[in-house]
Amino acid sequence: MTTQMKASFLKKQGELAVETIPVPEVRADEVLVRVEAVGVCGSDVHYYAHGKIGPYVVEKPLILGHELSGVIAAVGSDVNPSRVGQRVAVEPQRPCGDCFQCNAGRYNLCPDIEFYATPPIDGAFCEYVTIQSKFAFEIPDSVSFEAAALMEPLSVGIWACERAEVGKGSRVLIAGAGPIGVIVAQTARALGAAEVIITDVAEDRREFALQHGATQALDPRVDELAGLEVDAFIDASGAPAAVQGGILAVRPAGRVILVGGGHDEYSLPISFIQNREIWISGVFRYTNTWPTAIEMVSSGKVDLDILVTGKFGLDEVEEALNAGKTAGQLKAIVYPGK
Numbered sequence: 471m472t473t474q475m476k477a478s479f480l481k482k483q484g485e486l487a488v489e490t491i492p493v494p495e496v497r498a499d500e501v502l503v504r505v506e507a508v509g510v511c512g513s514d515v516h517y518y519a520h521g522k523i524g525p526y527v528v529e530k531p532l533i534l535g536h537e538l539s540g541v542i543a544a545v546g547s548d549v550n551p552s553r554v555g556q557r558v559a560v561e562p563q564r565p566c567g568d569c570f571q572c573n574a575g576r577y578n579l580c581p582d583i584e585f586y587a588t589p590p591i592d593g594a595f596c597e598y599v600t601i602q603s604k605f606a607f608e609i610p611d612s613v614s615f616e617a618a619a620l621m622e623p624l625s626v627g628i629w630a631c632e633r634a635e636v637g638k639g640s641r642v643l644i645a646g647a648g649p650i651g652v653i654v655a656q657t658a659r660a661l662g663a664a665e666v667i668i669t670d671v672a673e674d675r676r677e678f679a680l681q682h683g684a685t686q687a688l689d690p691r692v693d694e695l696a697g698l699e700v701d702a703f704i705d706a707s708g709a710p711a712a713v714q715g716g717i718l719a720v721r722p723a724g725r726v727i728l729v730g731g732g733h734d735e736y737s738l739p740i741s742f743i744q745n746r747e748i749w750i751s752g753v754f755r756y757t758n759t760w761p762t763a764i765e766m767v768s769s770g771k772v773d774l775d776i777l778v779t780g781k782f783g784l785d786e787v788e789e790a791l792n793a794g795k796t797a798g799q800l801k802a803i804v805y806p807g808k
């Protein structure tokens with residue numbers, strides 16, 4: 471087995487370089503994954519452009535990328551060697567497994583969690599990564615490496631829909647028809663939602679969402695949202711005006727889930743929320759979503775391949791990170807082996 475690999479490092483804000491480094495060592499409970507496909511996420515773009523996200527600051531060179539799939543190339547001493555050769559989708563985190571939150575089943579809230587591409591933990595824009603065996607999920611041959619990689623943002627959608635209590639017959643409003651909005655729309659439909667209304671200012675994005683999960687698409691600058699009386703509102707835009715308008719569309723005792731980021735503080739219609747006893751929560755990543763993601767994709771209820779709009783090699787990570795600036799681009803994929 472090769473002992474050296476190529477990796478794309480964010481050296482500092484706005485500066486990338488491909489370097490050769492040792493293949494990571496596999497701990498007893500881990501597998502070594504040869505990375506096949508990695509989705510570019512808004513957070514990767516943000517680290518590249520700004521060098522930090524909130525409290526997470528890039529202080530030394532960091533490998534970006536946390537949406538990945540690959541093939542198991544080697545296993546640790548506690549892992550069944552028959553796993554070598556399996557095609558897998560990777561859940562890119564390592565919780566401590568034994569704190570108050572982990573023991574309560576909310577390992578996404580573990581204070582000691584290590585998450586790919588979140589300083590100082592390296593991500594997947596490289597040829598090999600390690601992950602605990604239980605977080606490398608075997609995928610059927612019918613699922614592409616691209617779709618398997620995008621089970622990470624799908625997990626965000628699944629977790630948001632679970633927190634929003636989306637189920638059979640639900641009426642759901644989604645703000646923002648970017649990759650996450652379209653994923654949430656498909657997920658809501660897969661969970662049995664009867665109506666999925668999506669809002670976006672861009673007409674091409676509204677059209678795309680209508681083809682992939684949404685039953686109705688509205689322009690928030692023109693169309694009235696108040697009075698829709700939806701069961702749940704999920705914000706995938708991060709725009710304060712979209713959140714404020716979306717809340718006014720929620721029925722009494724309905725739910726609001728804030729997925730989109732970008733603004734730390736803005737005002738909310740408090741008396742409306744009080745008088746209707748509306749539940750509002752954020753979401754932080756996800757817990758136990760990959761089995762659901764694999765079922766949704768392999769059954770065809772959710773189509774992630776339709777989100778792929780750009781393909782790049784490891785020496786083209788900069789182009790991949792900039793791809794989203796072009797209209798019509800949804801998801802760029804990096805192929806570290808190419």
Ligand SMILES: [Zn+2]
Binds near residue numbers: 511512513537622
């Ligand atoms: Zn992501």
Ligand SMILES: [Zn+2]
Binds near residue numbers: 565568570
């Ligand atoms: Zn923990």
